[in-house]
Amino acid sequence: MLDPRPVGYVIGLILAVLGLMMIPPMLVDIAEGREHWQVFFESAVITTLTGVLVSLACRNVRHREISIRQGFLLTVGVWVVLPVFAAIPFMLGATEARFVDALFEAMSGMTTTGSTVFSGLETLPKGLLLWRGILQWLGGLGIVIVAFLFLPIMRVGGMQFFKSESFDTLGKVMPRAIDISKALLGTYLALTMVCVLTYVTLGMGAFDATVHALTTVSTGGFANTDSSFSAYDGPIMYAAIVFMFLASVPFVRLMLVGSGQFRPLAMDFQVQAYAGAILFAVLLVFALRAALGAPLDEENFRHIAFNVMSIFSGTGYGDGDVTLWGAAPFVVLLTVGAIGGCTGSTGCSLKVFRYMVLFKALGAQLRLIGSPNRIVAPRLGGRPIERDVTESVMLMFTMFILTLGVMSVALSLTGLPFLEATTGAWTAIFNVGPAFGGLVGDSGALTAFPDAAKYVMIFGMLLGRLELVVVYVLFTGTFWRG
Amino acid sequence: MLDPRPVGYVIGLILAVLGLMMIPPMLVDIAEGREHWQVFFESAVITTLTGVLVSLACRNVRHREISIRQGFLLTVGVWVVLPVFAAIPFMLGATEARFVDALFEAMSGMTTTGSTVFSGLETLPKGLLLWRGILQWLGGLGIVIVAFLFLPIMRVGGMQFFKSESFDTLGKVMPRAIDISKALLGTYLALTMVCVLTYVTLGMGAFDATVHALTTVSTGGFANTDSSFSAYDGPIMYAAIVFMFLASVPFVRLMLVGSGQFRPLAMDFQVQAYAGAILFAVLLVFALRAALGAPLDEENFRHIAFNVMSIFSGTGYGDGDVTLWGAAPFVVLLTVGAIGGCTGSTGCSLKVFRYMVLFKALGAQLRLIGSPNRIVAPRLGGRPIERDVTESVMLMFTMFILTLGVMSVALSLTGLPFLEATTGAWTAIFNVGPAFGGLVGDSGALTAFPDAAKYVMIFGMLLGRLELVVVYVLFTGTFWRG
Ligand SMILES: [K+]
Numbered sequence: 029m030l031d032p033r034p035v036g037y038v039i040g041l042i043l044a045v046l047g048l049m050m051i052p053p054m055l056v057d058i059a060e061g062r063e064h065w066q067v068f069f070e071s072a073v074i075t076t077l078t079g080v081l082v083s084l085a086c087r088n089v090r091h092r093e094i095s096i097r098q099g100f101l102l103t104v105g106v107w108v109v110l111p112v113f114a115a116i117p118f119m120l121g122a123t124e125a126r127f128v129d130a131l132f133e134a135m136s137g138m139t140t141t142g143s144t145v146f147s148g149l150e151t152l153p154k155g156l157l158l159w160r161g162i163l164q165w166l167g168g169l170g171i172v173i174v175a176f177l178f179l180p181i182m183r184v185g186g187m188q189f190f191k192s193e194s195f196d197t198l199g200k201v202m203p204r205a206i207d208i209s210k211a212l213l214g215t216y217l218a219l220t221m222v223c224v225l226t227y228v229t230l231g232m233g234a235f236d237a238t239v240h241a242l243t244t245v246s247t248g249g250f251a252n253t254d255s256s257f258s259a260y261d262g263p264i265m266y267a268a269i270v271f272m273f274l275a276s277v278p279f280v281r282l283m284l285v286g287s288g289q290f291r292p293l294a295m296d297f298q299v300q301a302y303a304g305a306i307l308f309a310v311l312l313v314f315a316l317r318a319a320l321g322a323p324l325d326e327e328n329f330r331h332i333a334f335n336v337m338s339i340f341s342g343t344g345y346g347d348g349d350v351t352l353w354g355a356a357p358f359v360v361l362l363t364v365g366a367i368g369g370c371t372g373s374t375g376c377s378l379k380v381f382r383y384m385v386l387f388k389a390l391g392a393q394l395r396l397i398g399s400p401n402r403i404v405a406p407r408l409g410g411r412p413i414e415r416d417v418t419e420s421v422m423l424m425f426t427m428f429i430l431t432l433g434v435m436s437v438a439l440s441l442t443g444l445p446f447l448e449a450t451t452g453a454w455t456a457i458f459n460v461g462p463a464f465g466g467l468v469g470d471s472g473a474l475t476a477f478p479d480a481a482k483y484v485m486i487f488g489m490l491l492g493r494l495e496l497v498v499v500y501v502l503f504t505g506t507f508w509r510g
Numbered sequence: 511m512l513d514p515r516p517v518g519y520v521i522g523l524i525l526a527v528l529g530l531m532m533i534p535p536m537l538v539d540i541a542e543g544r545e546h547w548q549v550f551f552e553s554a555v556i557t558t559l560t561g562v563l564v565s566l567a568c569r570n571v572r573h574r575e576i577s578i579r580q581g582f583l584l585t586v587g588v589w590v591v592l593p594v595f596a597a598i599p600f601m602l603g604a605t606e607a608r609f610v611d612a613l614f615e616a617m618s619g620m621t622t623t624g625s626t627v628f629s630g631l632e633t634l635p636k637g638l639l640l641w642r643g644i645l646q647w648l649g650g651l652g653i654v655i656v657a658f659l660f661l662p663i664m665r666v667g668g669m670q671f672f673k674s675e676s677f678d679t680l681g682k683v684m685p686r687a688i689d690i691s692k693a694l695l696g697t698y699l700a701l702t703m704v705c706v707l708t709y710v711t712l713g714m715g716a717f718d719a720t721v722h723a724l725t726t727v728s729t730g731g732f733a734n735t736d737s738s739f740s741a742y743d744g745p746i747m748y749a750a751i752v753f754m755f756l757a758s759v760p761f762v763r764l765m766l767v768g769s770g771q772f773r774p775l776a777m778d779f780q781v782q783a784y785a786g787a788i789l790f791a792v793l794l795v796f797a798l799r800a801a802l803g804a805p806l807d808e809e810n811f812r813h814i815a816f817n818v819m820s821i822f823s824g825t826g827y828g829d830g831d832v833t834l835w836g837a838a839p840f841v842v843l844l845t846v847g848a849i850g851g852c853t854g855s856t857g858c859s860l861k862v863f864r865y866m867v868l869f870k871a872l873g874a875q876l877r878l879i880g881s882p883n884r885i886v887a888p889r890l891g892g893r894p895i896e897r898d899v900t901e902s903v904m905l906m907f908t909m910f911i912l913t914l915g916v917m918s919v920a921l922s923l924t925g926l927p928f929l930e931a932t933t934g935a936w937t938a939i940f941n942v943g944p945a946f947g948g949l950v951g952d953s954g955a956l957t958a959f960p961d962a963a964k965y966v967m968i969f970g971m972l973l974g975r976l977e978l979v980v981v982y983v984l985f986t987g988t989f990w991r992g
């Protein structure tokens with residue numbers, strides 16, 4: 029039997045922290061002189077109290093080690109339980125949201141997806157806007173920690189490729205979990221601060237700079253206005269491009285940059301492939317748009333670079349209707365969204381590393397089929413790719429595609445038209461943010477989607493953010509029987 | 511070095527046969543009293559002569575065995591060389607086609623795709639209509655032989671699961687290749703005859719019955735009129751449903767039915783899953799259409815069953831615009847097209863078997879991740895699925911999806927709008943036949959597609975029909991170096 033109490037203990041603690049994180053939005057609303065602060069006060073009390081009570085109820089086992097299976101349960105539990113409580117301010121607050129909308133927004137936040145069901149963002153209390161930013165920031169931090177601590181040991185999606193000998197079992201990782209998390213948090217905080225300062229320096233207001241920094245470094249994509257990034261000028265957009273890139277490269281490399289070592293980042297095989305792919309996609313879209321008559325100027329280049337980087341990294345900021353660019357650029361954007369950033373970042377989707385493994389494995393197997401006597405193991409970054417890694421990656425790719433198909437069907441069953449259903453599944457599974465089609469509001473909000481579609485997307489965002497496997501494992505009978 | 515002469519010898523022979531197959535259309539045009547017969551006479555002379563000359567040039571090595579690598583080259587060579595010659599009647603004949611259109615039609619025929627660039631089919635000489643039917647029939651026969659003789663030994667897409675001990679090397683297969691091909695041909699001919707007789711009995715004219723039988727048993731889908739199957743009444747449509755099903759179940763099971771044994775067909779794990787999936791898809795679409803207000807009557811049921819069977823089997827006959835059914839039924843149809851019929855049939859696409867392996871492997875790996883101490887090998891049809899089979903299937907699935915993505919991008923780069931580009935890639939890669947969108951003519955013809963798009967689709971049809979791997983292997987350097 030699986031003992032859920034160590035899991036409950038940790039979830040309770042994290043829930044209490046989530047409650048405490050409602051204090052900054054409360055303070056902002058107080059500073060603005062709005063009654064709305066009470067919403068966050070009540071939500072914080074409910075959330076913190078529940079967290080503390082759950083932890084107390086499970087406290088007797090807190091010294092026990094967490095098993096791999098409890099690790100899965102913990103990860104899924106965090107991303108199921110926290111969004112429910114994170115949704116409370118949207119129900120009690122100015123958005124007066126129904127449960128489905130509040131949960132959608134909270135899940136979209138904590139999974140760093142960035143799809144929204146709210147429009148008229150400009151009119152919302154600043155506390156709520158900050159809350160959306162904090163949710164994404166927390167979600168991004170959480171996923172970086174999970175990717176570093178758990179995924180390599182869990183053998184999820186080939187992440188065992190990155191398993192270091194000093195952390196190859198949970199027994200070795202857990203004692204240092206707190207230290208590691210602190211180190212990751214330090215780098216994440218530093219990146220966020222630099223991003224805030226850059227945005228402010230370039231002319232963004234302090235509040236907008238803060239929220240946008242929170243949603244940039246988490247590749248979340250929530251913005252403070254319906255028009256997303258189209259309100260900002262050139263320098264700010266270039267800054268956003270840089271920070272979206274940094275947010276989607278491996279975090280362990282960024283930590284070294286913090287201590288002055290740029291080389292590990294620049295020489296990382298995944299980062300090099302990622303940068304190359306971004307450049308290629310930007311130039312391709314630029315050429316395609318030019319072929320369709322768009323001017324070859326800096327403004328056009330900037331918008332293209334911004335949107336490619338935004339979707340490639342899975343951030344999802346927009347600055348206009350990209351479907352108007354024509355079919356070819358649009359399909360390129362959908363494609364880069366299905367690739368995503370680097371493993372071990374806040375970025376989502378399948379990620380560059382897995383495509384590299386896939387292509388290497390495909391090449392190796394094709395050579396094997398054509399000439400069975402020459403066996404050459406594929407390599408990446410100077411290391412051989414174990415068969416186990418290849419299998420995990422192909423498994424994950426297969427699951428992503430099948431899930432994308434099933435989710436497209438499910439969304440069309442809820443009544444969504446073709447484009448909305450397919451891009452809705454795409455944006456949820458790959459945690460990108462924007463969806464396309466006539467049912468999507470001018471502001472990009474998915475308010476008009478049927479409730480059933482919203483629930484399907486809520487589940488899809490959860491699935492995608494936790495790399496599918498982590499959730500699907502819970503649906504196997506043997507997981508629960510031990 | 512790879513000796514191409516044994517390959518040239520066989521291709522030459524098959525080319526000569528292709529030339530001889532132009533005689534029936536010639537006779538039809540003569541019987542109709544049309545000058546058009548000269549087109550087939552000239553084409554037959556060119557094709558047969560070329561074939562004989564190529565064979566003669568390579569004849570000195572005809573007793574040598576064919577290696578696996580030569581098997582790949584032969585398979586790809588047949589589907590590249592034959593369509594070029596098969597295109598001649600479309601260039602010289604009443605269609606007066608440019609090379610790209612003629613090649614498109616011939617490749618669509620020999621790959622049993624069934625997409626067409628010609629409209630006003632009713633006005634064409636009967637010889638040309640019969641030629642289109644013969645091309646699909648030959649293509650279907652060819653693929654059944656390849657699937658039986660080559661694919662299991664080539665380890666393509668998990669087909670080694672079906673490798674029998676008496677045929678586990680080319681050395682054991684080749685001496686019996688002629689016998690096996692004759693047996694397959696006998697069954698194929700018998701199925702075709704029964705289909706012709708059934709269509710005639712139910713009221714179809716003898717000529718239409720013949721051509722439609724040729725394109726039914728090959729899951730090809732070329733029809734004799736722009737309106738495809740909408741001209742026919744209920745009984746004929748039900749008959750087509752039955753024969754499309756038979757054409758997409760494993761051929762070795764059908765051979766046994768010919769000798770009175772129904773049990774192997776009925777008990778085949780793949781056939782059972784296929785039949786279940788068809789039934790499920792029909793009922794799902796029926797329920798979806800009913801929910802959208804369509805009447806719950808036999809006519810509606812018949813059209814749904816016909817279209818589901820047509821796309822599931824990869825035949826591609828149409829009887830109206832299915833995009834008008836609504837997004838959900840349309841997405842279901844796209845999905846079944848990406849599944850396809852059974853392995854070892856004339857059907858195309860990924861096929862039921864591979865999805866069964868995928869789901870078994872996914873389940874097994876998820877259980878392994880969740881509880882690493884319990885190792886249970888997945889089984890199918892009472893036999894364990896080797897790791898090698900799983901890997902091949904995942905490889906093929908991955909390649910199909912990536913190719914679908916790349917081809918969608920490529921088609922949109924040629925200027926096709928989103929729906930045309932994505933469904934065009936889908937129909938080419940999965941060899942289904944119909945594409946959708948405003949650029950597709952009312953008759954379903956792809957005449958208005960840009961030439962570049964047609965070439966991309968020609969390559970896509972070739973790739974899909976040869977299960978990708980067989981073509982891609984030729985692009986590895988080691989294949990040519992040995
Ligand atoms: K996002």
Ligand SMILES: [K+]
Binds near residue numbers: 622623731824825942
């Ligand atoms: K077809």
